[in-house]
Amino acid sequence: MIRETRGFPSPFTPFKEVPPGNAKAAENPMLKDKARIVRELEKIIGPNGVICEEDELRVYDTDGLTIFKAMPDVVVLPSSAEQVAEVVKVCHRETIPFVARGSGTGLSGGALPLEGGVLIGLNRVNRILEVDYENKRAVVEPGVINVWLTNAIAPRGYYYAPDPASQIACSIGGNVAENSGGVRTPKYGVTTNHILGLEIVLPDGEVVELGGKTLDTPGYDLVGVFVGSEGTFGIATKVIARIMKKPEAVKTLMAVFENLEDASNAVSGIVAAGIVPVSLEMMDNNAIQAVEKGVGAGYPLDAGAVLVVEVDGPRAEVEALVHPITEVCKKNRVREVRVAKDDAERLLLWKGRKAAFAAMGQISPDYYVQDAVIPRTKLPQIMAYISELSKKYGLRVANVFHAGDGNLHPLILYDSRNEGELHKAEEMGSEIMKACIGMGGSITGEHGVGREKREYMPLMYTEDDLEAMKNVKRVFNPDGVLNPGKIFPTGAKDVKAGPLGQRGIVEKVLGHS
Amino acid sequence: MTGPAADKIAAGGFDGIDPPDTEIYLDCVHCGFCLPTCPTYLVLGNEMDNPRGRIYLTRAISEGRSKITDRFVEHMNLCLLCRACETACPSGVKFGFLMEAARGQIERNYQYPPAEKRFRDHVLRTFTDLDRLETLTGLLRLYQQSGLQSLVRASGVLSLFGRLGKMEALLPPIPDQRLRKELPEVLPARGQKRGRVGFLAGCVQRFFLPQVNLATAHALAENGFEVVTPKEQGCCGSLLVHEGEREHAKAFARRTIDAFERAGVDFIVVNAAGCGSVMKEYWELLHSDPVYRTRAEAFSKKVRDTSELFAQTPVNGRLRELPLKVTYHDACHLAHGQKVRQQPRNLLKAIPGLQLVELAESDFCCGSAGVYNVFHPEVAQKFLDRKIDRIKETGAEVVVSANPGCTFQIERGLKDRGLGVRVVHPMELLDWSYRGAMPPGLQRI
Numbered sequence: 001m002i003r004e005t006r007g008f009p010s011p012f013t014p015f016k017e018v019p020p021g022n023a024k025a026a027e028n029p030m031l032k033d034k035a036r037i038v039r040e041l042e043k044i045i046g047p048n049g050v051i052c053e054e055d056e057l058r059v060y061d062t063d064g065l066t067i068f069k070a071m072p073d074v075v076v077l078p079s080s081a082e083q084v085a086e087v088v089k090v091c092h093r094e095t096i097p098f099v100a101r102g103s104g105t106g107l108s109g110g111a112l113p114l115e116g117g118v119l120i121g122l123n124r125v126n127r128i129l130e131v132d133y134e135n136k137r138a139v140v141e142p143g144v145i146n147v148w149l150t151n152a153i154a155p156r157g158y159y160y161a162p163d164p165a166s167q168i169a170c171s172i173g174g175n176v177a178e179n180s181g182g183v184r185t186p187k188y189g190v191t192t193n194h195i196l197g198l199e200i201v202l203p204d205g206e207v208v209e210l211g212g213k214t215l216d217t218p219g220y221d222l223v224g225v226f227v228g229s230e231g232t233f234g235i236a237t238k239v240i241a242r243i244m245k246k247p248e249a250v251k252t253l254m255a256v257f258e259n260l261e262d263a264s265n266a267v268s269g270i271v272a273a274g275i276v277p278v279s280l281e282m283m284d285n286n287a288i289q290a291v292e293k294g295v296g297a298g299y300p301l302d303a304g305a306v307l308v309v310e311v312d313g314p315r316a317e318v319e320a321l322v323h324p325i326t327e328v329c330k331k332n333r334v335r336e337v338r339v340a341k342d343d344a345e346r347l348l349l350w351k352g353r354k355a356a357f358a359a360m361g362q363i364s365p366d367y368y369v370q371d372a373v374i375p376r377t378k379l380p381q382i383m384a385y386i387s388e389l390s391k392k393y394g395l396r397v398a399n400v401f402h403a404g405d406g407n408l409h410p411l412i413l414y415d416s417r418n419e420g421e422l423h424k425a426e427e428m429g430s431e432i433m434k435a436c437i438g439m440g441g442s443i444t445g446e447h448g449v450g451r452e453k454r455e456y457m458p459l460m461y462t463e464d465d466l467e468a469m470k471n472v473k474r475v476f477n478p479d480g481v482l483n484p485g486k487i488f489p490t491g492a493k494d495v496k497a498g499p500l501g502q503r504g505i506v507e508k509v510l511g512h513s
Numbered sequence: 514m515t516g517p518a519a520d521k522i523a524a525g526g527f528d529g530i531d532p533p534d535t536e537i538y539l540d541c542v543h544c545g546f547c548l549p550t551c552p553t554y555l556v557l558g559n560e561m562d563n564p565r566g567r568i569y570l571t572r573a574i575s576e577g578r579s580k581i582t583d584r585f586v587e588h589m590n591l592c593l594l595c596r597a598c599e600t601a602c603p604s605g606v607k608f609g610f611l612m613e614a615a616r617g618q619i620e621r622n623y624q625y626p627p628a629e630k631r632f633r634d635h636v637l638r639t640f641t642d643l644d645r646l647e648t649l650t651g652l653l654r655l656y657q658q659s660g661l662q663s664l665v666r667a668s669g670v671l672s673l674f675g676r677l678g679k680m681e682a683l684l685p686p687i688p689d690q691r692l693r694k695e696l697p698e699v700l701p702a703r704g705q706k707r708g709r710v711g712f713l714a715g716c717v718q719r720f721f722l723p724q725v726n727l728a729t730a731h732a733l734a735e736n737g738f739e740v741v742t743p744k745e746q747g748c749c750g751s752l753l754v755h756e757g758e759r760e761h762a763k764a765f766a767r768r769t770i771d772a773f774e775r776a777g778v779d780f781i782v783v784n785a786a787g788c789g790s791v792m793k794e795y796w797e798l799l800h801s802d803p804v805y806r807t808r809a810e811a812f813s814k815k816v817r818d819t820s821e822l823f824a825q826t827p828v829n830g831r832l833r834e835l836p837l838k839v840t841y842h843d844a845c846h847l848a849h850g851q852k853v854r855q856q857p858r859n860l861l862k863a864i865p866g867l868q869l870v871e872l873a874e875s876d877f878c879c880g881s882a883g884v885y886n887v888f889h890p891e892v893a894q895k896f897l898d899r900k901i902d903r904i905k906e907t908g909a910e911v912v913v914s915a916n917p918g919c920t921f922q923i924e925r926g927l928k929d930r931g932l933g934v935r936v937v938h939p940m941e942l943l944d945w946s947y948r949g950a951m952p953p954g955l956q957r958i
């Protein structure tokens with residue numbers, strides 16, 4: 001049995017804090033022996049990189065999805081790969097659970113230390129070690145912020161393609177763990193398509209290299225296995241990433257629609273026309289309101305939906321694509337198609353889109369973001385269904401999403417101060433997930449399963465499927481000390497205790513009740 | 514939002530005087546967009562020293578889950594209040610107000626160790642009490658002019674004075690105080706009159722940068738403004754607001770409002786970013802003052818940074834060539850605090866012959882941050898080093914700064930590195946351009 005299936009007492013309720021060391025005393029030596037272990041960690045890192053007081057630790061108890069909270073016993077902030085490995089060795093020797101954390105922008109509770117233990121913050125391991133322009137690759141440490149890489153290589157005309165909307169804040173280590181997507185995904189793929197090699201620290205402290213500097217290495221694609229493992233296979237301490245030459249030309253269009261349905265049909269139309277845009281992003285009116293208040297990107301406030309479409313490539317090709325895209329939009333009753341006239345306008349359109357989640361504070365105290373995937377052709381149906389659900393639950397929804405790959409992000413707006421509203425939001429979220437699966441989609445596109453969606457895994461996989469996945473995990477993380485409690489359902493006990501389970505939502509979705 | 518929920522949250526571990534506004538926490542969606550723009554996060558590298566973490570810690574106290582502990586105070590005081598996070602935040606979290614309120618709570622409810630308390634009080638009084646500052650400037654000028662400073666510095670005796678000794682190192686050269694007295698209470702407009710403006714002479718700039726005040730007044734007059742510098746004005750209180758001495762700051766704010774109301778002016782012009790920023794926010798500082806609330810609102814609306822005023826009205830008169838290569842440093846309280854970025858650049862571009870080169874990370878704090886460099890010299894030095902590195906890359910011979918704190922800090926950083934780059938205020942450049950003369954040492958070689 002691996003650790004996280006043991007059903008730890010999971011007292012995670014919204015805005016209630018979990019005391020440090022929430023694992024059973026026998027399992028977590030941190031509770032008996034904290035002072036000794038802290039001393040040892042300080043010896044590795046120095047006192048400035050070890051945090052163990054409750055009033056400081058609390059800032060590490062959550063990530064970008066604030067409905068789950070779990071406090072670590074200790075946070076360590078190493079500055080080098082060597083220090084990471086040393087810390088991991090201590091955790092392994094003492095069987096202390098440990099978890100990696102990048103920038104804490106994750107949206108599935110992936111970086112939460114569910115069983116307490118040691119949280120390893122990688123933000124100080126943040127150097128760009130090497131850029132090889134000729135061979136189009138860069139070697140970076142995991143704490144490098146996604147956009148720093150592009151900023152560093154932009155003067156030479158290069159960029160790093162995967163660009164999650166959170167790229168100004170999230171770390172490349174976190175991107176690797178979550179296999180993050182971005183607004184360029186329709187043409188350039190997700191993180192895994194851009195990672196050539198990795199140096200990782202295995203859960204026993206051994207440092208190994210996966211892949212290498214070339215596009216493909218002989219043998220199994222272990223890099224591919226590691227990318228997207230959500231911090232449960234090891235800690236990436238070096239990332240060899242592909243960098244790309246900026247295309248000759250880029251054009252960004254904003255298409256303004258009266259409603260979501262027309263916009264959704266235009267998305268399908270563009271793809272059906274055989275056009276491969278770099279980006280195909282959609283926002284509904286609520287999202288537009290938030291963005292305009294927050295950053296003023298120039299989206300019309302009275303639009304039902306806005307599509308941001310980008311194409312790139314050789315100049316002639318790019319010019320030639322603008323016309324057919326505009327035609328498809330016209331066929332779908334577009335109100336206006338605006339082509340950004342210069343780089344400043346382009347960047348502003350993107351700034352708006354990328355700030356959309358982060359701007360939700362403008363229109364709502366809290367939001368609960370879904371990450372469901374559907375076949376693109378089902379866009380109009382799911383949009384209609386979500387708006388029905390919104391009426392049923394009396395909660396507003398802002399839709400911001402990667403329409404090009406059918407990856408939805410309905411942001412359910414709620415106010416945690418109102419009794420029962422979070423509960424309604426979660427229930428509504430689960431209905432959306434269920435509907436997406438019903439349409440042949442999935443419960444997560446890019447944010448990961450993490451803590452949040454682990455109980456939903458049986459909706460997609462059979463026991464055997466999950467067992468096969470666990471077998472892969474056992475190869476890397478046999479004792480389950482690294483990032484326990486993630487991805488796999490933990491069984492009824494946890495379902496009851498967790499915020500979704502407590503209210504019987506998961507059982508309802510699973511058809512248990 | 515008001516109502517019972519809000520009251521309960523406001524209680525917690527804070528008292529009821531200007532508690533941190535719960536609405537501000539609720540605006541924060543914990544996305545982390547502020548992290549990489551926060552200088553202290555980049556340098557200290559932990560979540561307690563970034564805006565998201567600081568909001569979280571403050572909220573925990575508001576909600577009664579935590580208390581004002583030594584460590585809380587440390588992390589709050591390590592904030593530069595540069596407000597770069599506000600520029601980065603798509604949800605519009607007013608972090609500055611939150612931090613100022615939290616520091617107010619700390620000032621009242623936290624017991625600093627006695628020596629620390631004395632040091633803080635001493636520093637704050639020194640910079641905000643004009644009489645004291647006047648005496649001190651006189652003495653300091655004597656100290657520098659007599660050659661005593663070189664003697665003392667060489668002797669190493671300063672190290673015996675601990676932090677006060679370190680403060681000595683931050684001391685800028687004190688100019689001849691006769692310059693200060695050249696600024697009349699009313700300077701008539703030249704040419705066609707465009708309006709009557711009140712001028713904040715400030716504390717530090719009045720004594721340490723009188724040439725900037727004079728240049729500002731002359732440039733304004735040259736542009737048709739009658740410049741009134743009311744005698745009764747004192748310190749605007751900005752340092753005090755930043756350091757949490759809110760009640761004291763409110764008294765200063767009321768005095769400032771009184772002085773400028775009496776002067777009957779169209780605008781209140783400020784050439785120090787830190788002062789301008791706080792004066793534009795008097796409405797917040799005095800929001801619970803029944804007498805001054807509306808007056809503060811009216812006052813704040815009239816406050817303009819010098820460069821804003823010049824953006825409103827085209828620059829008058831004949832500007833002469835100023836063959837200089839300059840770079841512009843965005844003072845935090847101008848760029849982040851007042852959202853004034855383009856106006857000073859446009860003003861510089863209007864000066865013939867002047868070449869403006871952009872400074873990388875121009876809006877990254879230089880570490881001066883009011884008296885931050887006095888309270889946290891080691892951390893402040895890291896920001897300064899970074900700023901000087903960037904300045905060096907530009908190859909500029911002049912750095913333009915519209916805030917006295919930044920000016921001294923950057924000047925010192927340049928000097929320590931042996932770089933012969935000057936730091937000047939945009940108004941000085943404008944004034945020089947009117948006069949067609951630059952001070953010695955700046956003529957092109």
Ligand SMILES: Cc1cc2nc3c(=O)[nH]c(=O)nc-3n(C[C@H](O)[C@H](O)[C@H](O)COP(=O)(O)OP(=O)(O)OC[C@H]3O[C@@H](n4cnc5c(N)ncnc54)[C@H](O)[C@@H]3O)c2cc1C
Nearest residue numbers: 102103104105106110165171173174177180181231236446
């Ligand atoms: C406003 C906003 C917009 C977003 N937009 C997008 C988007 O467009 N596309 C998208 O895909 N995601 C998006 N996200 C989600 C999030 O930014 C990504 O999942 C990101 O990759 C997380 O990076 P991080 O550094 O914050 O990781 P964290 O949240 O700190 O950690 C995430 C997971 O990665 C693991 N981890 C971190 N570092 C390492 C390492 N070095 N080795 C092994 N495991 C590690 C952690 O253990 C955890 O399981 C968004 C989030 C926000 C708040």
